[in-house]
Amino acid sequence: MSAEGIGASVLRKEDKRFITGKGKYTDDFTVPNMHFAAFVRSPYAHAVIKSIDKSAAEAMSGVVGVLDGKQLTDDGIGNIICGWMVHSKDGSPMNMGAWSALATEKVRYVGDSVAVVIAASQAQARAAAEAVVVDYEILPVVVNAAEALKDGAPQIHENAPGNLIFDWEIGEDADAVEAAIAGAAHVTEMDIINNRLVPNAMEPRSALAIFDEAEDHHTLYTTSQNPHVARLVLSAFYQVAPEHKLRVIAPDVGGGFGSKIYIYPEEIVCLWASKKCGVSVKWTADRTESFLTDAHGRDHVTKAKMGFDANNKIVGFKIDTIANIGGYMSLFSSATPTYLYGTLMSGQYDIANVHCNVRAVYTNTAPVDAYRGAGRPEATFVIERIMETAARELDVSPAELRRANFITQFPHQTPVIMTYDAGDFGTTLDVALKAADYDGFEQRRTEAASRGMKRGIGMSCFIEACGLAPSAAVGSLGAGVGQWESAEVRVNPVGTIEILTGSHSHGQSHETTFAQLAADRFGLPTDNIQIVHGDTDKVQFGMGTYGSRSGPVGMSAIVKALDKVEAKAKKIAAHLMEADEGDIVIENGEVKVVGTDKSLGWHEICLGAYTAHNLPEGMEPGLKEGSFYDPANFTFPAGSLICEVEVDPETGNTEIIQFVGADDFGRIINPMIVEGQVHGGVTQGIGQAMHENAVYDDSGQLLSASYMDYTMPRADDVPSFNLSTHETLSPSNPLGMKGCGEAGAIGSPPAVINAITDAIGNNNLDMPASPSRVWAALNA
Amino acid sequence: MSTVNMTVNGKKVSADVEDRTLLSAYLRENLNLTGTHIGCDTSQCGACVVHVDGKAVKSCTMLAAQASGSEVVTIEGLAKGDELHPVQAAFKENHGLQCGFCTPGMIMSAVDMINRHGGANLDEKTIRQELEGNICRCTGYHNIVRSIEAAAKAMA
Numbered sequence: 001m002s003a004e005g006i007g008a009s010v011l012r013k014e015d016k017r018f019i020t021g022k023g024k025y026t027d028d029f030t031v032p033n034m035h036f037a038a039f040v041r042s043p044y045a046h047a048v049i050k051s052i053d054k055s056a057a058e059a060m061s062g063v064v065g066v067l068d069g070k071q072l073t074d075d076g077i078g079n080i081i082c083g084w085m086v087h088s089k090d091g092s093p094m095n096m097g098a099w100s101a102l103a104t105e106k107v108r109y110v111g112d113s114v115a116v117v118i119a120a121s122q123a124q125a126r127a128a129a130e131a132v133v134v135d136y137e138i139l140p141v142v143v144n145a146a147e148a149l150k151d152g153a154p155q156i157h158e159n160a161p162g163n164l165i166f167d168w169e170i171g172e173d174a175d176a177v178e179a180a181i182a183g184a185a186h187v188t189e190m191d192i193i194n195n196r197l198v199p200n201a202m203e204p205r206s207a208l209a210i211f212d213e214a215e216d217h218h219t220l221y222t223t224s225q226n227p228h229v230a231r232l233v234l235s236a237f238y239q240v241a242p243e244h245k246l247r248v249i250a251p252d253v254g255g256g257f258g259s260k261i262y263i264y265p266e267e268i269v270c271l272w273a274s275k276k277c278g279v280s281v282k283w284t285a286d287r288t289e290s291f292l293t294d295a296h297g298r299d300h301v302t303k304a305k306m307g308f309d310a311n312n313k314i315v316g317f318k319i320d321t322i323a324n325i326g327g328y329m330s331l332f333s334s335a336t337p338t339y340l341y342g343t344l345m346s347g348q349y350d351i352a353n354v355h356c357n358v359r360a361v362y363t364n365t366a367p368v369d370a371y372r373g374a375g376r377p378e379a380t381f382v383i384e385r386i387m388e389t390a391a392r393e394l395d396v397s398p399a400e401l402r403r404a405n406f407i408t409q410f411p412h413q414t415p416v417i418m419t420y421d422a423g424d425f426g427t428t429l430d431v432a433l434k435a436a437d438y439d440g441f442e443q444r445r446t447e448a449a450s451r452g453m454k455r456g457i458g459m460s461c462f463i464e465a466c467g468l469a470p471s472a473a474v475g476s477l478g479a480g481v482g483q484w485e486s487a488e489v490r491v492n493p494v495g496t497i498e499i500l501t502g503s504h505s506h507g508q509s510h511e512t513t514f515a516q517l518a519a520d521r522f523g524l525p526t527d528n529i530q531i532v533h534g535d536t537d538k539v540q541f542g543m544g545t546y547g548s549r550s551g552p553v554g555m556s557a558i559v560k561a562l563d564k565v566e567a568k569a570k571k572i573a574a575h576l577m578e579a580d581e582g583d584i585v586i587e588n589g590e591v592k593v594v595g596t597d598k599s600l601g602w603h604e605i606c607l608g609a610y611t612a613h614n615l616p617e618g619m620e621p622g623l624k625e626g627s628f629y630d631p632a633n634f635t636f637p638a639g640s641l642i643c644e645v646e647v648d649p650e651t652g653n654t655e656i657i658q659f660v661g662a663d664d665f666g667r668i669i670n671p672m673i674v675e676g677q678v679h680g681g682v683t684q685g686i687g688q689a690m691h692e693n694a695v696y697d698d699s700g701q702l703l704s705a706s707y708m709d710y711t712m713p714r715a716d717d718v719p720s721f722n723l724s725t726h727e728t729l730s731p732s733n734p735l736g737m738k739g740c741g742e743a744g745a746i747g748s749p750p751a752v753i754n755a756i757t758d759a760i761g762n763n764n765l766d767m768p769a770s771p772s773r774v775w776a777a778l779n780a
Numbered sequence: 781m782s783t784v785n786m787t788v789n790g791k792k793v794s795a796d797v798e799d800r801t802l803l804s805a806y807l808r809e810n811l812n813l814t815g816t817h818i819g820c821d822t823s824q825c826g827a828c829v830v831h832v833d834g835k836a837v838k839s840c841t842m843l844a845a846q847a848s849g850s851e852v853v854t855i856e857g858l859a860k861g862d863e864l865h866p867v868q869a870a871f872k873e874n875h876g877l878q879c880g881f882c883t884p885g886m887i888m889s890a891v892d893m894i895n896r897h898g899g900a901n902l903d904e905k906t907i908r909q910e911l912e913g914n915i916c917r918c919t920g921y922h923n924i925v926r927s928i929e930a931a932a933k934a935m936a
Contacts, residue, residue, distance in 0.1 A: 011872055018880030019868040019887060021815015021855030028814035123798075202819045202827060202881040202917050254817075254881030255917050287820040507879030507918045676875050676923055683920030707824030707915065715911035715921040720904065744920075 002588065005520030006735075009672035013526060014511040023252045026206035026221045027284045034208070035064060037270055037283035038125035040115040040132045041292070042107035045143070045327075045364035045700020046154060047136035049105060049114065057117055057131040062124035065277040066132060067269070068115040069102035077101060077272055078238045080265065080328065084335040085478040086166050086360075094166040097157025097362065099328035101238070101265035101272075107136070108156055108327030109364050110700050111292030113265045118277045143696040145324035145361040146301050156327065156362040165325055165360040166334070170342040172415050177355040180316035184307025188390040194378045195767045196299035196324065196694040197687075198710060199371045201506075203254020204285040205294065207267045209274035217245050218275070222267050224250040225260045225504050226544020229481065231536050233263045233331075240271040250534040253506035257684070258370040259294045260506065261546050262331045266293075291705040296694055297371025299324035300337065300378050306386050312394060314405050316353040319345055319382060323360045323368075330369035334360065339417075339477050340375030340465070340547075346414035347383040348425045348461045348638060349405040354415045364700045370546065372684055373746040376464040384460040384750035389763055398754070399433055402461050418465055420636050422728045423664060429461060431662035432640035435722055441644070454647040454761075454778075455657070458754025459640060462747035466739035467552035467635035467732065484630035485549070486542050487557035489518065489565050491623035493610040495589075495603030497524070499561075500532045502542010503554035507680075508741060509673045510550060514558055516669050521562050522602055523588035540626075548637065548739030555669070556733040557629035564625035569605050575616040576600060576608060633732040637743050639663035641682070643751040647759045652775025654690060654756055661723040661747075666730045666738035674740045678723055681744020687713040688745075689752035693768050711768070782845040788813070789857025797844050803837075804828045806844035807854055815855040815884045819915070826914030829885035829892075830854045836892035838885075838913070855884035858891070867891050867931040876927030878918035889914050890928045899936030904929065 004010045017023050054066040080099040087093055103114050115132050119125035140154040147153060148163040156163055171177065181187055201223075208221040218241040224230045227250040235243040253260060266283050274281040285293070302321040309315050323337035342356035373380075391398035406425045413419050433439070441457050448455035468474070471482030488500040497518050503510055515529040532538050545554070566586065574581040577600065579593040586592075592599040605623075608614065612621035642660040647653070661678060668674050691711035695703045704710035729736025749767060757763045760778040782801075785794045788811060795810050807813045807830065816839055819827035823841040830839045831853040858865045867890045870876065877883040893910045894902060907928050908921070916924060 012875065014880070015872040015877060018877055018883050019855075019864065019871050020859055021813070021884050023815070023880045025814075025817070025881065027818075028808075030812070123800075200917055202825065202879065202915065203817070204819070252880065255879040257917070284818075287822065287825075509878065672875050676878060676919060679920030679922040680878065680918045681920075684917070706822050707820050708822050712915050712917070714915060715925065716905075716908040718921055720925065721920070721922055 002519045002523045004516055004526045006516060006669050008516065009670055010512055010516055010526055012509050012512045013515060014509065025203055025252045025254055026208055026223050029208055029221055031208065031210055031280050033279050035118050035120055035279040035281055036122040036125040037273060037281050038117045038129035039113045039266065040129045040134065042110060042112040042114055044107060044136055044138050045110050045141045046139040047107050048139065049103060049107065050135040050137055052115060053133040054115065057128040060124065060128040060131060062120035063117060063128045064279055065118040065273060066115060066128065067273055067276065069100050069104035072102045072272060073100060073104060075272065076239055077268060081233065081237045082329040082334055083331045083480040086168055086334040086338050088166045089169045094334055095160035095164065096329050097160055101268040109366050110702060111366060112327065116269050116273060118273050118279065118281055141364045141698065141700040143363050143365050143698065143700050145299065145322045145363055148361045148363045149322065149359065156364060160362055163362040165329065165362060167359050168338050169355065169357045170416050171355040172353050174355045177316045177318050177353040180353040181305055181307035181318060184315050185310040186308045186394055187305055188386055188393055189305040190386055190389060192302045192304060192382055192385060193766050194298045194300040194381055195688065197297040197371055197692050198291055198694050199257040199259035199294055199297060200712060201255030201257055201259055204287060204290045205260065205264065205266065206284040207270040208280065208282045209270040210280045211274040218271055219247045219249065220267060220271055221249045221251060223253050223260050224248065225256040225506060225546055227504065227534055228502060228536055228542045229544055230263050234268065234271065238268050240268060248536045250504055256506045257372040258297065258374060258546060262295055262369060287707065288705050291710065292702055293366060295330045295367050295369035296326065297368065298378060299368050302382055304382050304386055306390060308390060308394065312396060312401055312404055314349055314351045317345065317351050319356040321358045323358055324363050324365065325360050326363060326365045326367040328367045330367040333367060333369045336370045336375045341379050343417045344376050344379035344463065344465060345383065345416050348407060348463050350407045352415065356416065365696055372681065373742045374547065376742065377746045377749060380460065380462045380746050381750050384462065385753065388458060388754040392763065398459055399429060399438065403429060418634065421633055421731050423636060423638050424726065424728050425461060425638060427726055428638065428662040428664055429640040431724060431726055432642050432660050435662065435724065436642040436644065436658060436660040438642065448646055452649065454649055454759040455644065456755045456759025457642065457644045458751050458758055459642045460747050460751035460754065461640045463636055463638040464742060464746050465634040466548035466637055467631050468547035468549045469634055470632060471630050481543065482630065483543055484628050485553040485557040486540065486626065486628050487561045488624065488626040489558065489561040491565060491606050493607050495606040496528045498530045498532055499558055500539045501554055501558065502539055502544065503550040504534050504545045508545060508550055513669045513673055514555065517555060517558050518562060521566060522586050524602065548741040551739045552635045552730065552733050552737045553629060553631050555735060555737060556631065557627045559734045560627035560629050561625045564627065565623060568623060571616055571619065572608055573600060573605050576614065631733060635666065635730045635732060635738040637663065637665050637738040637740060639743060639747060641747045641751040643755040645755040645759055647756065647774060649778055652771035652778060654769060654774055656686065656719045659719055659721050661721065663725050663743055664728055665725055665740040666727055667736040668725060668727065674725065675723055677740045678744040679721055681742060682721060682748045683713050683718050684745040685748030686718055686752055689749040689767050690769050691717065784844050784848040786847050786850050786852055788852045789854060799845060801844045802840050803842045803844045803847050804839040807839060813854050813856050817881055817884060819881065824915065826889060827882050827885040829888040831888060831892065836889050855888060858887065865891065866934045870927040870931035870934065874923050874927040874930055876919065876923045882914060882916045886914050886916065886924055890931060893928065894932050894935050899932040902928065902932040
C-alpha cells in the first residue's frame with residue numbers, strides 16, 4: 001500500500017512533456033534522408049481505373065518515385081484483411097471483396113488511394129501527386145446502405161451479390177420472438193437511425209518508414225493503438241517484411257478512439273516504398289484526408305419493436321438492422337455491428353425473448369469500423385430510445401419502467417450470448433435520479449415555460465461488454481486473434497521498476513495508473529516506476545488498447561506479473577532473514593518479518609537478487625517476471641445517465657442544463673483519470689446526439705470533410721458534468737475492474753435525445769439534433 | 781524566397797524560407813519546435829496557437845514572413861527554466877489533458893485569455909466561449925475549464 005496506490009487520484013506522470021511541448025508524436029520525428037509521400041486519391045466514389053499516366057509527375061523536381069497498385073501487387077504485397085469471420089445465418093461465410101492498399105482496377109470511395117508519389121519535400125510530393133493523370137470510367141454510386149440492398153443498385157464488389165456482405169442473426173428463434181411480441185399487451189415500434197461519425201482524433205494519422213539496407217530491416221513509426229498487431233498483420237498478411245525484421249513504434253499518439261486500431265493503406269505503402277525507393281518515407285494526413293480515409297463509425301438503420309405485458313414487463317424484443325460497412329471491410333468491421341452490437345440487446349433488462357438480425361452492406365463510402373463504443377452505442381441507442389418511448393406510450397415513469405425490468409440476480413445469462421457477472425442497476429439509477437433531482441423536474445419545467453423555454457429530461461441505463469476478451473470465446477465466434485494481454489515487470493538492482501505492457505496509451509494515462517499498481521504492491525513512489533509501451537523491440541507482444549480493455553485485461557496481466565515478482569522477493573527475503581516465507585510482508589518500501597523487528601529495505605532484496613551472493617538453493621538470479629493474461633469473461637460496466645435540456649422554441653437551439661452520470665466500473669485505480677475518461681466519452685456522445693454527422697451526397701462526395709463542415713463539440717456546447725461511481729466488483733479478473741473508456745460515448749446519446757424529445761413533445765427526431773431539426777420537429 | 785528574422789522564445793533566429801511557408805511549418809520544420817501541433821487545414825482546431833507580440837495567433841493561419849520582426853513565444857518558451865507557467869501547472873493539477881495533442885494550443889490560448897480578461901474576471905461561461913477556437917477530443921473540456929479557472933485564480 002502507498003499514498004500513490006490503488007484508489008488514489010495521483011497526478012499524471014506523463015503530463016510534464018505534454019504541457020511543455022516535449023511530447024513526441026510520429027510527425028515530430030525527423031530522420032536522415034527523409035522523403036515524403038503524397039497519395040493520389042480518387043475524386044470519384046465509384047469508377048474503373050482505365051489508365052494511369054505518371055510521366056509528368058516522374059519528371060518533377062524532387063520526385064524519387066511514383067508507384068501504383070500494379071507495382072504493389074507485383075511485389076507481392078497482400079490485400080488488406082478483415083480480422084473477424086462472420087457467417088450469415090444460412091451458414092455461409094461473409095462475402096468479402098478484395099482491398100488493395102493501392103487500387104488496381106476499381107476505386108470504391110472518394111479518397112481511395114490509387115498511387116503514391118515519393119519526393120524530397122512534402123510540397124514537391126503534393127505537387128507531383130496533382131500531376132499524376134488517372135483516366136477513370138465513372139460508375140453509378142450508392143452511399144446509403146438500405147439503397148445499396150435494393151434491386152438494381154450499383155454492384156460494388158463482384159463477390160458480394162446485391163452488396164450484401166452477410167445476413168446475420170443472434171438470439172432466440174425469430175418466429176418465437178415475433179409470437180411473443182404478437183401476444184403482448186403493448187408494443188412499441190421504432191425506426192431508428194444511428195448517424196455516421198468521423199472519429200477525429202486530434203492528431204492526424206501519420207507514418208514514418210525507415211529501411212536499413214545493410215540489415216534488411218524496417219522501422220515504422222506510426223499512430224497506432226496496437227503496434228504489435230500492426231507488425232503481425234504487416235508481416236504475416238501484407239508481406240512488407242518478416243516480423244523479426246520489422247520494428248513498429250507507436251510513440252506519443254494523439255487520441256485514437258478506435259480509428260488507430262486498423263492498419264491502413266498508407267502504412268503499408270510507406271513501408272513498401274521506403275525499400276523500393278531507398279529513402280525514408282514520411283506521410284502525415286491533412287485533416288481532409290483524415291475525414292476521407294480514417295475509418296468512420298456507426299451508420300445503422302434499424303427497425304425495432306418491444307412488447308410489454310399488462311404489468312409492463314418486457315416479453316419480447318426484435319431488432320432488424322442494416323449496417324453500412326463502406327467500400328471495403330476494415331479490420332473489425334464485421335465484428336462491430338454483430339458481436340459487439342447484437343450481444344448487448346438485452347441491455348440492463350431481464351428479457352426472455354430477444355432476436356437481432358443484421359445485414360452488413362457495401363456502399364461507396366469510407367470503410368466503417370469500431371469507433372469509441374463500437375456497436376455498443378448503437379445497441380444502447382436502440383434499447384434506451386425504445387424504453388423511454390414505451391414509458392411515454394404507457395404513461396409510466398421512465399425510471400420505474402426500467403426498474404421493473406432490471407436484472408437483479410447475477411450471474412445472468414442473456415438470450416444473446418453474454419453472461420453478466422455482476423452489477424447493481426437499481427443503485428446507479430437511484431443515485432442518478434437523486435443527483436439530478438429528478439423528482440423536482442416538473443417544477444423546473446414550469447419555471448422554464450414561464451420564460452418561454454421548453455425543458456426536457458431524459459435518461460439512459462446502459463450496459464456494455466468490455467475487457468475484450470476471452471480468447472477461446474472470441475475465437476469460436478470468428479476472431480482471427482486472441483485477446484489476452486501481456487506484461488513484464490523488471491525490477492532493477494536498485495529497486496526501481498520498469499513495467500513493459502502490451503497495452504498502448506494514447507490519452508488513457510497508463511504511465512500513471514499502471515505505475516500505481518506496483519506502487520500499491522511494494523509501497524514505492526510512482527516516480528520509481530516507469531511504464532514502457534508502444535515499441536515492438538522493447539515489449540515482446542501485446543494486443544493493444546481498444547474496447548476499454550487496458551484496465552481489466554492489461555492491468556490484470558501486470559497484476560499477475562507482480563504476483564510472481566512478489567513471490568520471488570518474499571522467498572529471497574525469507575532466506576536472508578531466516579524467516580518463514582509466509583511471514584514476510586512488503587510495505588512502504590520495506591520487507592519485514594511480521595511479529596519481529598527484522599526488516600530489509602526493498603532495494604536490498606532487489607540488489608540481493610542480482611548480486612546472487614546469497615540466494616535460496618536452486619534459485620535463478622534476477623527479479624523479472626512476465627505474464628500473459630487471458631480474461632475469464634467479458635466485463636460489464638453499466639450505469640445511469642440523465643440529461644436535462646432547455647430548448648429555445650424560437651431557434652430550436654438546445655442547451656444542456658445538467659448532465660448526471662452514476663457509473664459502475666468495478667474497481668477504480670485512479671478516480672481522477674476515470675472521471676476524465678467519462679467527461680470525454682460523454683462529450684463524444686453529446687457530439688453524436690446534437691452536432692456530428694458525416695454526410696455524403698448522392699455522388700459519394702463527403703460534404704462534411706473539414707472542421708468548417710463537420711461540427712465537433714466545443715467547450716461552449718457542453719456543460720460541466722456531475723458524475724459519481726458505485727462499484728460492484730467484476731469476479732472475472734483479479735482487481736475486479738470493468739473498464740471505463742467507452743462508457744460515456746455508449747450511454748449518453750439516448751439520454752440527450754430522450755431529453756430533447758421530452759422538451760419538444762415530438763418523439764420523431766433523428767441525430768444529430770441540430771437546431772434546424774429541433775425547430776422543424778417542434779413545429780411539425 | 782523570403783528572409784525572415786524574428787525572436788522565438790527569447791532567441792533571435794533568421795532563415796530564408798519559401799514565401800508560402802506558414803509560421804507553423806517554420807516553427808516545426810526549421811526550428812524543430814514540434815510542440816506546436818497541426819491538427820487541421822482550416823484554422824479551426826487551435827492546436828497550433830502561439831503568441832506573436834503577446835497575442836494568441838493560430839500559427840497555421842499566418843505566413844512566417846508575416847511574423848518577421850516579431851517576438852514569438854511557443855509552448856516550449858512558456859516555462860521559466862524548471863518553473864512551469866501557472867497555466868501549465870494548473871493543467872497538470874486539474875487533469876486538463878489526456879492525449880496531449882491539443883494541449884499546447886489550449887495552454888497558449890488560456891494564457892492569452894487570462895491576460896486579456898484579468899485572472900479575477902474569468903467565469904466558466906466566458907472561458908467556454910473563449911475556447912471557441914480550440915478543439916479537444918479527449919477531455920470533454922470539463923477539466924480544461926477547471927484548469928483555466930485555477931490558473932486565473934493563481935494569476936489574479
